[in-house]
Amino acid sequence: MLAENNTVGLREFCGALHPARTAEFMDGLSPADAWRVLRCADLVTRTEVYGFFDLEKQIAIVETSDRAEIGRLIADLPPDDRVDLLREVEPTVVEELMALVPLEERRDIQCLGSYAEETAGGLMTTEFASLPETLNACEALEELGRQAENLETIYYIYIVDDEEHLRGTVSARQLVSHLSKPDVTIGQFMERDLVTVHDNDDQEAVADRVARYDLLAIPVVDHEHHILGIITHDDVIDIVREEAVEDALRIAAVEPFEAGYLDTHLMTLTWHRAIWLVILCVGAVLTAFALESYDEELHTVKWLILFLPLVISCGGNVGNQSATLIITSLTSGNITLGDWWRVVWRELLMGICLGGLLALIGYAAAYVLIDGFVWFDAIVLPITLLAVVVCGALLGALLPLLFRRLGLDPAMMSSPFIAGIIDIVGIIIYMTVARAVLPQLLS
Amino acid sequence: MLAENNTVGLREFCGALHPARTAEFMDGLSPADAWRVLRCADLVTRTEVYGFFDLEKQIAIVETSDRAEIGRLIADLPPDDRVDLLREVEPTVVEELMALVPLEERRDIQCLGSYAEETAGGLMTTEFASLPETLNACEALEELGRQAENLETIYYIYIVDDEEHLRGTVSARQLVSHLSKPDVTIGQFMERDLVTVHDNDDQEAVADRVARYDLLAIPVVDHEHHILGIITHDDVIDIVREEAVEDALRIAAVEPFEAGYLDTHLMTLTWHRAIWLVILCVGAVLTAFALESYDEELHTVKWLILFLPLVISCGGNVGNQSATLIITSLTSGNITLGDWWRVVWRELLMGICLGGLLALIGYAAAYVLIDGFVWFDAIVLPITLLAVVVCGALLGALLPLLFRRLGLDPAMMSSPFIAGIIDIVGIIIYMTVARAVLPQLLS
Numbered sequence: 001m002l003a004e005n006n007t008v009g010l011r012e013f014c015g016a017l018h019p020a021r022t023a024e025f026m027d028g029l030s031p032a033d034a035w036r037v038l039r040c041a042d043l044v045t046r047t048e049v050y051g052f053f054d055l056e057k058q059i060a061i062v063e064t065s066d067r068a069e070i071g072r073l074i075a076d077l078p079p080d081d082r083v084d085l086l087r088e089v090e091p092t093v094v095e096e097l098m099a100l101v102p103l104e105e106r107r108d109i110q111c112l113g114s115y116a117e118e119t120a121g122g123l124m125t126t127e128f129a130s131l132p133e134t135l136n137a138c139e140a141l142e143e144l145g146r147q148a149e150n151l152e153t154i155y156y157i158y159i160v161d162d163e164e165h166l167r168g169t170v171s172a173r174q175l176v177s178h179l180s181k182p183d184v185t186i187g188q189f190m191e192r193d194l195v196t197v198h199d200n201d202d203q204e205a206v207a208d209r210v211a212r213y214d215l216l217a218i219p220v221v222d223h224e225h226h227i228l229g230i231i232t233h234d235d236v237i238d239i240v241r242e243e244a245v246e247d248a249l250r251i252a253a254v255e256p257f258e259a260g261y262l263d264t265h266l267m268t269l270t271w272h273r274a275i276w277l278v279i280l281c282v283g284a285v286l287t288a289f290a291l292e293s294y295d296e297e298l299h300t301v302k303w304l305i306l307f308l309p310l311v312i313s314c315g316g317n318v319g320n321q322s323a324t325l326i327i328t329s330l331t332s333g334n335i336t337l338g339d340w341w342r343v344v345w346r347e348l349l350m351g352i353c354l355g356g357l358l359a360l361i362g363y364a365a366a367y368v369l370i371d372g373f374v375w376f377d378a379i380v381l382p383i384t385l386l387a388v389v390v391c392g393a394l395l396g397a398l399l400p401l402l403f404r405r406l407g408l409d410p411a412m413m414s415s416p417f418i419a420g421i422i423d424i425v426g427i428i429i430y431m432t433v434a435r436a437v438l439p440q441l442l443s
Numbered sequence: 444m445l446a447e448n449n450t451v452g453l454r455e456f457c458g459a460l461h462p463a464r465t466a467e468f469m470d471g472l473s474p475a476d477a478w479r480v481l482r483c484a485d486l487v488t489r490t491e492v493y494g495f496f497d498l499e500k501q502i503a504i505v506e507t508s509d510r511a512e513i514g515r516l517i518a519d520l521p522p523d524d525r526v527d528l529l530r531e532v533e534p535t536v537v538e539e540l541m542a543l544v545p546l547e548e549r550r551d552i553q554c555l556g557s558y559a560e561e562t563a564g565g566l567m568t569t570e571f572a573s574l575p576e577t578l579n580a581c582e583a584l585e586e587l588g589r590q591a592e593n594l595e596t597i598y599y600i601y602i603v604d605d606e607e608h609l610r611g612t613v614s615a616r617q618l619v620s621h622l623s624k625p626d627v628t629i630g631q632f633m634e635r636d637l638v639t640v641h642d643n644d645d646q647e648a649v650a651d652r653v654a655r656y657d658l659l660a661i662p663v664v665d666h667e668h669h670i671l672g673i674i675t676h677d678d679v680i681d682i683v684r685e686e687a688v689e690d691a692l693r694i695a696a697v698e699p700f701e702a703g704y705l706d707t708h709l710m711t712l713t714w715h716r717a718i719w720l721v722i723l724c725v726g727a728v729l730t731a732f733a734l735e736s737y738d739e740e741l742h743t744v745k746w747l748i749l750f751l752p753l754v755i756s757c758g759g760n761v762g763n764q765s766a767t768l769i770i771t772s773l774t775s776g777n778i779t780l781g782d783w784w785r786v787v788w789r790e791l792l793m794g795i796c797l798g799g800l801l802a803l804i805g806y807a808a809a810y811v812l813i814d815g816f817v818w819f820d821a822i823v824l825p826i827t828l829l830a831v832v833v834c835g836a837l838l839g840a841l842l843p844l845l846f847r848r849l850g851l852d853p854a855m856m857s858s859p860f861i862a863g864i865i866d867i868v869g870i871i872i873y874m875t876v877a878r879a880v881l882p883q884l885l886s
Contacts, residue, residue, distance in 0.1 A: 018636045240683050353717070415695065
């Protein structure tokens with residue numbers, strides 16, 4: 001259709017499907033072709049479909065297409081989305097475009113753009129339905145009908161006084177169910193106890209609150225309780241996903257990065273991994289120093305070496321489990337710092353159980369592997385495993401709690417970091433037990 | 444107030460705040476006292492506040508309070524929530540309660556209860572607004588006003604034919620903005636291209652679709668496109684969080700469990716950790732076998748032992764990073780199986796960069812630690828590190844892709860599992876390089 005310049009056909013294609021699906025169908029098109037297709041659609045559809053393109057394509061279209069048309073598109077985009085987009089576009093292009101955007105929209109873009117990206121202010125949209133509290137349900141619906149065309153959502157309607165102080169909310173459901181009562185004003189049935197966030201709150205706090213109170217949208221207010229904007233459910237789902245990926249990467253000692261794996265430059269990705277790997281590797285050099293000081297033991301009782309990787313990997317695995325359990329429980333609000341002693345108690349008991357189990361396996365392995373197995377000598381291995389596993393469980397649980405206590409992200413206490421510490425602790429425990437038990441090492 | 448039996452005061456307390464906050468204030472109360480407070484509130488508030496109690500308290504109240512009152516509560520609860528609740532309550536209590544619930548609600552409970560918990564059917568609520576397509580906007584709002592009191596949401600209104608086939612949706616916003624056009628029926632402006640899920644779809648698929656299409660609620664249909672229910676945004680946020688925690692635990696080799704860390708029985712938790720630890724430990728015994736076969740090398744060149752933990756921990760850390768990067772990218776839809784060669788290429792390049800970096804650190808460590816450092820001999824260490832890191836990056840990336848290809852959860856290819864494989868690969872590489880380079884080992 002594009003080749004034939006079939007404008008009517010293209011227009012129908014754009015309007016027929018859900019905008020997200022239309023955008024998917026256009027995945028294969030170059031930015032220029034995609035924009036040619038969208039130019040055939042009506043303004044509303046054009047803006048909607050454009051909003052579902054991936055960011056790269058959006059940027060390419062903005063930077064290469066006719067400025068006047070893009071200016072109109074920018075004016076129509078949801079306020080929060082366009083600010084995110086303009087952050088990524090060439091500054092010179094942004095300047096040219098801003099001149100083409102109506103004054104009111106321009107002010108709005110500058111205002112939202114002044115917030116940091118990960119704060120409530122950076123996430124909010126300035127389009128929301130607001131009404132005075134003196135209307136009844138019927139008048140309110142009429143007034144909403146006038147506002148509705150410019151709005152992203154009317155799922156909650158915000159009730160404000162003359163100075164834009166937030167006074168309450170009503171839901172569309174409440175309005176509809178009060179339609180038959182013309183004497184009742186909104187002020188009489190609105191919800192007065194509001195859950196709000198401040199414009200400088202972190203996005204994680206926003207997501208927590210929306211999830212806790214099962215909200216569709218949360219209003220953003222300043223310190224005088226003026227309503228500045230709202231954050232809607234779709235942005236919250238994105239935050240929850242982003243934060244989960246960030247935590248998972250931190251736990252694996254990768255410094256989080258913004259774009260997707262394949263879209264991130266290889267050097268950026270390498271750098272985000274290298275920072276932590278180098279720190280961990282320097283830490284691992286300490287294990288070599290530790291082993292050097294036990295040189296004599298290792299060469300007197302030759303079978304000690306065999307179980308070295310087993311001992312440190314068991315400790316590391318348990319520490320890894322504990323750390324992830326505690327980090328995910330902390331971020332999902334399942335445990336707080338005040339529970340630390342319950343955590344320690346539980347990890348101690350679990351460590352003893354798990355350590356006992358692994359000690360049995362270790363003793364069996366020793367029986368098979370040691371030439372000239374002496375039952376008393378080989379007891380070094382189960383004792384070590386039990387001690388290392390208990391240490392691993394306690395360290396893995398306590399270090400993230402400590403980081404949270406210090407005001408740092410507990411996920412920074414990554415699994416490899418904990419494993420590294422346990423490597424050294426494990427070697428020291430192993431050699432200390434060996435020295436205490438084995439007659440050959442008693443000097 | 445409870446001690447004074449101040450019913451009016453308690454009733455005001457219940458109604459004044461957001462129900463989630465009221466529930467929080469009652470955190471410290473025993474289930475019996477909490478229920479005594481709620482009995483003072485009107486029916487709507489009672490149900491709302493009850494819905495924000497934690498599950499344990501909800502169960503205790505259901506099991507111990509007056510059956511008739513609980514029966515009414517159950518009838519009022521949102522259909523999806525009450526099914527989840529009844530799944531956890533003593534079967535004998537459920538049987539008694541079911542006799543007290545109106546027939547229609549009873550059927551509804553049985554129908555929803557027949558779905559598995561993690562499917563779309565298990566998540567959906569059967570309360571949604573539905574209208575025929577022949578009404579105009581004004582008639583539609585009147586009809587909604589009649590339905591609204593029983594509904595959880597009216598954010599989307601579903602348009603059905605006489606046989607409950609789903610034909611389209613309109614949003615509250617669309618209705619309100621068509622109020623002034625009495626000649627236009629809903630059928631003319633409803634959205635016809637619908638995003639739906641089937642009742643047996645997995646909850647992960649539901650969350651993906653809601654997030655991708657920025658939906659507030661998604662309709663659940665059977666294979667003949669009859670509408671069965673809807674899944675709302677608040678459930679979707681919960682799923683996204685649940686799935687993220689599940690993935691994080693899997694990556695750390697903990698079998699996921701349902702309740703919170705502190706609410707789960709210690710033996711359950713231990714068991715969920717022990718399954719994987721035992722498998723990993725048995726795997727680690729293989730490292731001992733591997734080392735046994737290199738007995739001679741290790742005792743001929745004594746410094747080889749020193750760097751053993753360093754080599755395997757570097758390989759494990761890189762593998763861990765790669766695995767987490769690939770698993771999070773797979774679950775967030777950032778990469779697909781078709782990208783496997785791009786992934787291999789990127790991991791290969793990154794592996795070479797990172798391996799080179801760690802090789803330098805390793806060589807420096809060798810210079811410091813080896814007595815009688817010979818520059819040519821010590822080259823064993825950097826070569827090994829480079830090879831192990833490249834192997835780690837490739838294995839870490841490819842194993843989760845392989846698991847996805849086999850239809851398994853890629854997160855099952857946990858970090859400790861990958862680290863375990865790399866332990867063995869690392870030992871073999873280390874010893875092979877040593878044999879090739881060191882003159883003492885050339886026999």
